[in-house]
Amino acid sequence: MTIRVLATLAASTVLCGLIAQSGGPQAGEEKESPKPAEIERDRSPYCVAISPNGRFAATANHTAGSVSLVDLKINRVAHEHRCGNGPADVVWIDDQRLMVSLRDDDNVALLQLDNDRLKTIKTISVGDEPRGIALHFKSSPPRAFVALAGIDQVAVIDIQSHKVIQRIPVGGIPRSLAVSHDGRWLITCCNVPGNVYVHDAATYKFVSQRSIFDEGFNLGRPIVLPDSSQVVFASPINRTFPVTLNNIEKGWVIDNRLTKLPLPDGKYWQQKQLGLDTRGKAAGDANALAYSPDRKWLVVSCGGSHELLVIDNEILKWPVADPGDFVPHGLLADESALRHVKLGGRPVDVRFLDSKTAIVANYLSNSLQIIDVAAAKVVRTISLGGPQTPSLIRRGEAIFFDADRSFDSWFSCHSCHFEGHTGGQTYDTLNDGNYDTYKLVPTLRGVTKTGPWTWHGWQTSLPASVKKSLQTTLSTQHEVTAEDVEAVMAYLTSLNHPRSPYRLPGGVLTKQATRGQILFAGKAACADCHQGKSKTSADTYTVGLESNRYFYREFNPPSLSGLHTRRRFLHDGRADTLQEVLTRHHQPEKLTGEKLTAEELADLIAYLKSL
Numbered sequence: 128m129t130i131r132v133l134a135t136l137a138a139s140t141v142l143c144g145l146i147a148q149s150g151g152p153q154a155g156e157e158k159e160s161p162k163p164a165e166i167e168r169d170r171s172p173y174c175v176a177i178s179p180n181g182r183f184a185a186t187a188n189h190t191a192g193s194v195s196l197v198d199l200k201i202n203r204v205a206h207e208h209r210c211g212n213g214p215a216d217v218v219w220i221d222d223q224r225l226m227v228s229l230r231d232d233d234n235v236a237l238l239q240l241d242n243d244r245l246k247t248i249k250t251i252s253v254g255d256e257p258r259g260i261a262l263h264f265k266s267s268p269p270r271a272f273v274a275l276a277g278i279d280q281v282a283v284i285d286i287q288s289h290k291v292i293q294r295i296p297v298g299g300i301p302r303s304l305a306v307s308h309d310g311r312w313l314i315t316c317c318n319v320p321g322n323v324y325v326h327d328a329a330t331y332k333f334v335s336q337r338s339i340f341d342e343g344f345n346l347g348r349p350i351v352l353p354d355s356s357q358v359v360f361a362s363p364i365n366r367t368f369p370v371t372l373n374n375i376e377k378g379w380v381i382d383n384r385l386t387k388l389p390l391p392d393g394k395y396w397q398q399k400q401l402g403l404d405t406r407g408k409a410a411g412d413a414n415a416l417a418y419s420p421d422r423k424w425l426v427v428s429c430g431g432s433h434e435l436l437v438i439d440n441e442i443l444k445w446p447v448a449d450p451g452d453f454v455p456h457g458l459l460a461d462e463s464a465l466r467h468v469k470l471g472g473r474p475v476d477v478r479f480l481d482s483k484t485a486i487v488a489n490y491l492s493n494s495l496q497i498i499d500v501a502a503a504k505v506v507r508t509i510s511l512g513g514p515q516t517p518s519l520i521r522r523g524e525a526i527f528f529d530a531d532r533s534f535d536s537w538f539s540c541h542s543c544h545f546e547g548h549t550g551g552q553t554y555d556t557l558n559d560g561n562y563d564t565y566k567l568v569p570t571l572r573g574v575t576k577t578g579p580w581t582w583h584g585w586q587t588s589l590p591a592s593v594k595k596s597l598q599t600t601l602s603t604q605h606e607v608t609a610e611d612v613e614a615v616m617a618y619l620t621s622l623n624h625p626r627s628p629y630r631l632p633g634g635v636l637t638k639q640a641t642r643g644q645i646l647f648a649g650k651a652a653c654a655d656c657h658q659g660k661s662k663t664s665a666d667t668y669t670v671g672l673e674s675n676r677y678f679y680r681e682f683n684p685p686s687l688s689g690l691h692t693r694r695r696f697l698h699d700g701r702a703d704t705l706q707e708v709l710t711r712h713h714q715p716e717k718l719t720g721e722k723l724t725a726e727e728l729a730d731l732i733a734y735l736k737s738l
């Protein structure tokens with residue numbers, strides 16, 4: 128299920144045809160010059176994995192539907208293999224086999240390496256929105272855990288039989304996971320709310336669930352320390368103060384930290400955090416980290432501020448209590464303790480090749496970058512292919528993910544609107560003319576079709592809203608040009624809702640959802656306000672949720688499309704489930720005087736989940 132209309136594919140259906148026929152580009156072949164359609168596509172590597180023998184790197188090319196195999200001896204792409212839509216993670220099972228999660232196809236593919244070329248040997252259907260993969264070799268037979276972000280589960284796959292043998296329920300929107308080195312714990316990072324789950328990796332029994340100090344969200348890939356006693360990950364932190372220049376500057380709106388959590392059930396007070404932001408220059412959208420094999424270095428990729436932080440792990444002392452707002456003084460006292468390596472683009476993943484060399488997957492620059500860590504320098508850039516000049520959508524995407532557009536680089540549009548959707552946090556953006564009126568970040572999928580905008584519906588122009596977000600929400604010192612707004616608008620147009628996993632094959636409604644559909648339009652009269660395809664309207668209403676503090680009293684009904692992808696609801700995020708929305712805050716009997724039976728309510732919710 129394609130979430131995003133791919134920039135270059137959307138540009139021309141002819142290109143699509145060419146790619147389909149070509150059977151996948153072979154960028155490493157010297158004699159055959161690449162066909163135009165093949166160079167045109169953005170690759171957008173989302174992660175990178177190194178083969179156990181160190182010979183190859185493999186990248187999950189998110190918007191190209193491919194995996195690139197990079198020969199690390201010659202630092203070139205040896206082969207690129209079309210494997211399916213929305214590759215989100217790739218892992219090596221051994222030197223010959225890889226597993227790739229295909230977010231938009233709802234399956235994982237097993238690839239085989241044959242004469243320095245990749246081929247798909249099996250696809251395994253796993254369920255909605257597979258993202259992170261973690262392998263568990265200490266079990267017999269070996270298993271793979273796959274995070275299913277769409278249905279809040281981890282699928283367990285027997286790697287030998289290729290069967291899904293278990294499903295583990297976890298929190299909202301699980302994205303990345305890890306297995307501890309001793310094979311005892313499965314760690315799953317969930318996004319809404321930002322929680323870490325620990326399960327017994329052998330029995331799949333629930334062990335603990337921890338929220339992150341000061342509201343961590345958009346949690347990055349967890350790294351387990353060698354003795355399996357702790358797990359570390361990067362994330363932004365919602366500091367919950369109003370979005371004003373003064374607060375942004377102090378790191379009080381969103382800051383960026385590493386969190387260290389004892390395994391298996393580290394209490395809240397046992398968490399340690401390390402601030403990554405320097406005064407005047409924050410580490411926007413810190414997202415992945417890696418330790419060098421000799422433990423000398425700790426590196427963190429920052430997608431928003433386009434850099435790799437290189438920290439001397441031998442000097443580093445994690446703060447014992449409150450991490451404060453900035454990087455600890457100890458790291459600033461010595462020049463070599465913390466260095467910033469400029470990478471450009473959007474660095475999203477990082478691994479070590481050896482104790483001196485790191486490799487970064489750079490999404491927006493379609494490349495791998497090799498870094499000499501001691502020298503804090505990029506020593507080589509390996510292009511994965513891509514257009515010479517970025518399309519308008521891609522330019523908009525670059526602005527959307529650019530934390531340097533915000534004051535002192537603290538955060539980007541993406542920090543709040545995760546990948547154009549929502550990170551499920553609330554903020555006081557002051558656009559509603561008042562303080563202390565926190566609003567849930569709305570999804571931007573389908574946003575071009577659902578005016579008026581903002582929860583109160585006071586904004587009638589989307590370009591004006593985008594301009595205001597760029598200028599005011601980010602408190603930018605940049606001039607915002609008409610071209611910037613046009614590019615972001617193009618990017619927003621490319622964001623679509625995914626198909627609901629609650630529908631039957633072919634998109635057909637279940638019997639229960641069909642009964643709910645009849646209620647929605649009939650007895651429950653939801654369609655009075657939630658109209659048309661997007662289930663919204665151009666009007667605003669009071670529905671009993673307004674407060675005296677609000678400058679605007681009414682709300683615009685949010686579009687109900689893609690409801691299944693949200694885990695918080697209503698303007699201030701007061702409800703965590705649709706059940707709660709309809710039984711506690713937005714009850715049908717209050718809206719229309721019609722009380723629904725428990726069964727009718729279940730039918731209605733089944734319908735809402737299928738929108």
Ligand code: HEC
Pocket residue numbers: 370527538539540541542543544553554555556558559566567568569570571574577579580581582583592593596597598600601615
């Ligand atoms: C600090 C978090 C934050 C950042 C950063 C942020 N937004 Fe938002 N955005 C919000 C919140 C909260 C709302 C809802 C505001 C309201 O309704 O009062 C919102 C609303 C919107 C809307 C209206 C959506 C609708 O359906 O009504 C658009 C469009 C939007 N943002 C685009 C952007 C763009 C583009 C950027 C980057 C330039 C951006 N936002 C940065 C938090 C953020």
Ligand code: HEC
Pocket residue numbers: 582647651652653654655656657668669670672682683684685686687693695696697698699705708709713714715718719731735
């Ligand atoms: C009088 C107009 C009106 C009617 C009738 C109505 N709604 Fe709403 N609905 C709204 C408004 C306005 C909001 C936003 C309120 C807020 O966030 O405080 C809303 C919010 C919602 C939300 C939350 C969506 C989100 O993303 O947070 C859901 C779900 C919803 N309505 C479903 C329904 C259902 C189901 C019915 C029928 C039983 C219904 N509504 C009837 C106006 C209406």
